[in-house]
Amino acid sequence: MAFDITILLIGLNHKTAPVEIREKLSFKNFPYHPLEKLKNDFLPFKEAYFLSTCNRVEFCFILENSKKDKFLDNFISFLEKEVLLPWNELSQHIYFLENEEAVKHLFEVACGLDSMVIGEPQILGQIKEAYKEALNFKTSGIILNRLFHRCFFVAKRVRTETGIGGGAVSISYAAYGLAKKILGSLREKNLLLLGAGEMAELACMHFLSGGIKKILIANRTLSKALELAEKFKGYAYSLDELPTALTLADIVISSTSAPSYIITKNLVASVLKPRKYKPLFIIDIAVPRNVEPEVNKLENVFLYNIDDLKSVVEENLKERQKEALRAKIILEEEVFKFQKWLKELDFYPTLKALTEKAEIIREKELSKTLKKLKNLSKEEIEAIEILTRSLIQKLLYYPINFIKKSYHEEGKYAISLIRQIFELDEPFKEVSDSELEELFNISEKNKISEQKKELIQ
Amino acid sequence: MANLFLFLSFFIYLICWIGFGFYFKTMKKEVLRYAQGILILGFFSHSLFWIIKLYEIFSLSILSFKDVLNFVSWELILIYFFFSFSPLEIFTAGFFLLPMVLVIFGISYLFPQQIFSPFSPHFKTLWFPIHALTGLLSHGFLLFGVNVSIMYLLQEREIKKKQLGIFFKKLPPLEYLDRVNEKCLYLGFILLSLAIISGAIWSESAFGNYWRWSPKEVITLVLWFIYAILIHQRVLIGWRGKKAAYMFLVGFSLWCISFFVINLFSKGFHTYGF
Numbered sequence: 184m185a186f187d188i189t190i191l192l193i194g195l196n197h198k199t200a201p202v203e204i205r206e207k208l209s210f211k212n213f214p215y216h217p218l219e220k221l222k223n224d225f226l227p228f229k230e231a232y233f234l235s236t237c238n239r240v241e242f243c244f245i246l247e248n249s250k251k252d253k254f255l256d257n258f259i260s261f262l263e264k265e266v267l268l269p270w271n272e273l274s275q276h277i278y279f280l281e282n283e284e285a286v287k288h289l290f291e292v293a294c295g296l297d298s299m300v301i302g303e304p305q306i307l308g309q310i311k312e313a314y315k316e317a318l319n320f321k322t323s324g325i326i327l328n329r330l331f332h333r334c335f336f337v338a339k340r341v342r343t344e345t346g347i348g349g350g351a352v353s354i355s356y357a358a359y360g361l362a363k364k365i366l367g368s369l370r371e372k373n374l375l376l377l378g379a380g381e382m383a384e385l386a387c388m389h390f391l392s393g394g395i396k397k398i399l400i401a402n403r404t405l406s407k408a409l410e411l412a413e414k415f416k417g418y419a420y421s422l423d424e425l426p427t428a429l430t431l432a433d434i435v436i437s438s439t440s441a442p443s444y445i446i447t448k449n450l451v452a453s454v455l456k457p458r459k460y461k462p463l464f465i466i467d468i469a470v471p472r473n474v475e476p477e478v479n480k481l482e483n484v485f486l487y488n489i490d491d492l493k494s495v496v497e498e499n500l501k502e503r504q505k506e507a508l509r510a511k512i513i514l515e516e517e518v519f520k521f522q523k524w525l526k527e528l529d530f531y532p533t534l535k536a537l538t539e540k541a542e543i544i545r546e547k548e549l550s551k552t553l554k555k556l557k558n559l560s561k562e563e564i565e566a567i568e569i570l571t572r573s574l575i576q577k578l579l580y581y582p583i584n585f586i587k588k589s590y591h592e593e594g595k596y597a598i599s600l601i602r603q604i605f606e607l608d609e610p611f612k613e614v615s616d617s618e619l620e621e622l623f624n625i626s627e628k629n630k631i632s633e634q635k636k637e638l639i640q
Numbered sequence: 641m642a643n644l645f646l647f648l649s650f651f652i653y654l655i656c657w658i659g660f661g662f663y664f665k666t667m668k669k670e671v672l673r674y675a676q677g678i679l680i681l682g683f684f685s686h687s688l689f690w691i692i693k694l695y696e697i698f699s700l701s702i703l704s705f706k707d708v709l710n711f712v713s714w715e716l717i718l719i720y721f722f723f724s725f726s727p728l729e730i731f732t733a734g735f736f737l738l739p740m741v742l743v744i745f746g747i748s749y750l751f752p753q754q755i756f757s758p759f760s761p762h763f764k765t766l767w768f769p770i771h772a773l774t775g776l777l778s779h780g781f782l783l784f785g786v787n788v789s790i791m792y793l794l795q796e797r798e799i800k801k802k803q804l805g806i807f808f809k810k811l812p813p814l815e816y817l818d819r820v821n822e823k824c825l826y827l828g829f830i831l832l833s834l835a836i837i838s839g840a841i842w843s844e845s846a847f848g849n850y851w852r853w854s855p856k857e858v859i860t861l862v863l864w865f866i867y868a869i870l871i872h873q874r875v876l877i878g879w880r881g882k883k884a885a886y887m888f889l890v891g892f893s894l895w896c897i898s899f900f901v902i903n904l905f906s907k908g909f910h911t912y913g914f
Contacts, residue, residue, distance in 0.1 A: 364808060365799060367728075367815035459878025462815065479800065483881045491802045498804065 187248045188229065190326070192285035193258070193277060194241030197299055200276035207266045208240045208273075217242075217265075218320040226257045231322040232331075234313040236306065238299055239292070243285065245326045286330065286521050290514045293338040294347065301503045302347035307338050329524065337517045344513060345506040350499030357495045358466045358487065359389035362434050365464050365485055373397040375432035376417075377425075377446070377473065378439030379407040386436050386468060391415070401428050403439070429454045435465040437473040448477040451484055466492070530586045533598050536607045537582065541575045543611060642696065645689035646710075650745050652682035657738035664735045664810055672731055676724070679734065683717045690714060701763075704756040705903065708776070709748035713741045715780030723784075723823075728816040730788070737787050755904065767842035771835055778831035779895065785824030786892040789885035792817040796882055818881055821888065822874065829867040836864060859898035866891050 195205065210217045210233070218233050230245035246254050259270050266273070280288050288297070293310050295302045314331045317323040323331070342348050351357035366372055374395045376383045379402040387398070398417030401424065402408035408419035420428045422445070429435070429451065439445060446465065460483050467474040467488040479486040487495075549571055553564065582601050602608055659675030690711070697703055720737055723730055794807045795814060811817070839857075840850040851857065870887050873879035879887075 361799070363813060364795075365814050367813035367819075456877070460880055461878065462881060482883065485799055487802065494802070495804055 188326070189246045189248055189251055190282050190285045190330075191244045191246055191251070192241060192280040192288055193244070194234075194239060195276045195278065196239035196241075196297065199278060204268075204273070204276050205238070205240060207268065208262075209235045209237075210240070210265075211235060213265075216316065216320065218317060218322050220265075221258075221261065222320060222322060224257070224261065226261070227254050228322075230317075230324040230327045232313060232317040232327055234292075234310060236309050239297075241292070243289065243327070243330075245324065283518060283522060287514060287518045289330065289334055290337050290517060291511075293334045294341045294510055294514070295338075296347075296507050296510060296514075300352050301500065301507055302349075303352075304342075304348060307335070310334065326525070326528075330521065333517060333521055337514065340517075341510045341513055345509045347503055347506045347510050349506070350502055352496055352499055352503070354468070354489070354492045354496060355386045355389050357492050357499070358386065358436070358468075359393060361485075361487060361492075361495070362390070362464050362466075363393070365462055366433055369393050369395050369434075371396055372433040373399060373431050375399045375401060375428050375435045376411070377401050377435060377437040378469070379404075379411045380438055380440070382438040382468060383436055384411070386438065386466070387415075390434065395434075397431075399428050399432055401425055403441075426450065426454055429463075430457045433461065433463060435463070437465065437467045438469045439473055440469070441473055442471060444473060444475045446474040446478060448475050448481065451478050451481055455481065455484075468492070528598070530598055533586060533602060533607065534583055537579060537601065537605055540605060540607065540611065541579055545571050545575050547613065642689050642692040645685050645692070649682045649686035649689060650742070652678060652685060653738055653741055653745070656682055657735070657742065660732075660735040660738060664732055667810065675734065676731075679717065679720070683714075683721070686714050686717065702756045704751075704753055706748040706751040706753065706755070709744055709751070711776055712779055712783065713744040713748070715777060716741050716744075716783055719780050719784045723820055728812070728820055730791075730812045730816055730820055732811055733788060733791065733820075736791055737784070740783065740787060765842065765845065767838055767845065771838040771842055774831045774838060775835035778828045778835055779899070781824045781828035781831065782888070782891055782895055785821055785828065785888045788817050788820045788824065789888040792821065792885045793882065796885075814881065818884065821884055822880070825867065825870055825874070825884070825888075829864075829871055832860070832864055832867060836860065855902045856898060859894060859902060863891060863894050863898065866894070 195208065197205070200208075216233070218231055221228070221231060227250040228244045228246055232243040234241045234243075242258075244254070262273060263270055291297045293307055295304065295306050298306055310331070314323065314327075317327065351360045362369065362372075369390065372395060374387060374390050374397070376387060376398065379400055391398075398412075398415045399420060400408045400411050400415070400417050401420040401422060402411075403422055405419060405421045408421070411417070412419040425445070429446075435446070437446065451463070451465075462483045462485070465474055465478060465484065465486045467486065470489060472488055474486055474488070476486065476488075478484055549568065552567070553559070559567075582605070586597050586601055606612075656675055656678040659671065659678050663671040663675050693707060697707065716737060720734060723733070791807075791811055792814060795811045795817070798805050798808045799814070843852065844850050866887065870879065870884060874884065
């Protein structure tokens with residue numbers, strides 16, 4: 184890149200660093216935000232952003248090329264001081280990505296392609312939070328603002344155009360999805376928890392938020408069932424009352440530590456008639472299993488054990504991996520678009536065009552003058568050339584300074600303004616003397632009339 | 641003129657099926673909206689065809705078998721809209737229903753115009769439209785029920801076998817399919833009963849006896865009994881899901897016999913041609 188800034192991404196994630204290193208670098212229990220500290224320490228960066236989740240810690244900086252080395256030295260000593268680990272120990276876990284690579288990595292992270300569970304949506308929210316913090320500390324400028332807005336856009340695009348977020352990837356969510364597919368809306372359905380352990384509680388969380396009608400709890404020791412029933416505002420049953428509970432239930436989650444089958448085929452077959460053959464979905468997450476596999480053969484009874492659910496999850500993960508390839512194509516396109524935008528921000532081509540144009544005008548005017556003045560010595564010609572050159576340099580100082588100073592705030596608007604003013608995108612056209620006269624006469628006239636006004640006043 | 645609309649609607653339904661195919665693949669709401677828009681357009685053109693055709697039928701006093709068949713396909717679209725505006729969101733049904741509609745279109749096109757039933761004087765009573773409309777509508781609900789039953793069976797198989805494939809991902813929940821099935825059953829039964837009753841009264845007024853044991857009547861009676869048994873079992877014992885879906889398929893094969901074989905190859909007042 185001809186542009187004299189670098190996008191630098193420094194970070195580590197669950198693939199490169201063990202949790203001991205990650206937690207030290209997470210800056211979670213620190214009295215100050217790292218961005219605040221970096222800013223107060225006057226590290227030579229233009230823009231900065233910091234993300235910390237349980238699986239990754241990432242910094243992203245916009246640096247001037249000339250100050251890159253100095254910045255890196257400062258940053259490394261900052262890290263060493265904060266996390267109290269020598270750099271040679273830290274450096275093996277940390278990745279450095281620059282420019283295109285950094286942009287691509289940020290997009291990948293936002294889409295969940297770099298996550299432990301591919302396509303998980305939480306990371307996008309975490310990035311949004313981190314970006315907000317950068318805005319709060321005023322460390323985000325034109326480039327990062329643009330970069331993160333693109334990031335959010337890309338993540339949304341990937342989510343709608345590919346199936347990266349499709350299919351359940353946790354056992355409890357897979358069970359919930361299956362229940363919805365079998366029973367439709369769960370609002371009028373009853374859930375029976377068999378066994379009052381922690382597993383059962385965890386497994387029914389999705390069902391609870393999905394708006395189940397009633398929760399029934401059957402357990403060997405009734406007191407525990409009553410305890411849980413109170414928590415979920417449900418109804419407790421002992422194991423002897425299991426047939427009654429089964430008659431009422433539409434979904435059964437079984438997770439007892441019983442050594443043999445609690446729900447047998449005969450038991451379920453006997454409740455089918457009182458249930459009027461309403462569909463019954465049994466989820467057996469216990470090992471050893473609580474439900475006889477033959478139960479699945481009964482009409483309108485669907486039995487899934489832990490392995491069945493696991494294979495559903497694995498199938499979905501494979502599907503997501505396939506979709507990730509499609510997502511990468513979209514990412515590449517978006518990285519290219521961002522690079523293009525960055526190049527537009529680049530002011531060197533404009534500076535070059537501006538000086539070239541001035542040089543052409545200077546040479547033309549100079550040759551005209553030199554034709555008229557024939558008896559000039561070499562020194563005199565040189566003096567005239569120096570004069571014209573310095574005239575032009577002094578005039579061009581203002582627009583060039585304007586671009587260089589304001590590219591950071593106004594971005595490409597400053598550049599396009601200059602390009603328009605000096606007609607840099609149009610073919611060169613010499614301004615005729617009459618045109619000049621007209622233009623300057625008018626301004627002369629204005630000046631005179633203003634002087635007159637002043638006199639009258 | 642009528643044929644122009646007929647071809648147009650066939651063509652639009654074909655495009656619409658492709659649209660529903662896209663919806664089946666992407667499951668996007670916008671795609672569905674487009675597909676349903678096209679379906680409405682096709683239905684509109686199909687309805688225009690039927691307005692012209694009805695005028696023709698009554699002015700020529702000829703009821704052709706191919707038109708009867710075509711009318712059933714028109715009803716199927718109507719029933720699709722009836723169910724898509726219900727809270728049971730069975731939109732993907734369009735993807736399965738349209739091939740059925742297109743096949744019926746194709747078959748009806750193959751039948752020559754000569755297979756028809758002339759309007760004898762006893763056609764000119766109010767009983768004829770009542771009998772024909774209720775009878776044909778009950779056929780429509782039966783066919784729609786068959787369609788939904790097939791969807792149910794495809795998905796049920798995947799869930800039972802624990803191989804969650806394409807139908808599991810795309811089709812509406814089993815419970816919803818079963819409920820649509822139930823509605824088709826009740827509505828089909830009521831309409832079929834009305835058709836039999838109106839037919840009996842009509843028969844009495846035209847020929848002097850209520851029931852004449854013609855093959856069509858027998859088969860229809862069997863179909864009615866199947867419906868009645870299904871409803872009885874459903875309400876009292878709880879036959880639903882797979883069993884109900886299979887019963888619909890049995891009903892469908894009986895309907896095929898009554899509609900194609902008996903209508904065309906047996907002689908009697910219920911049949912077309914000759």
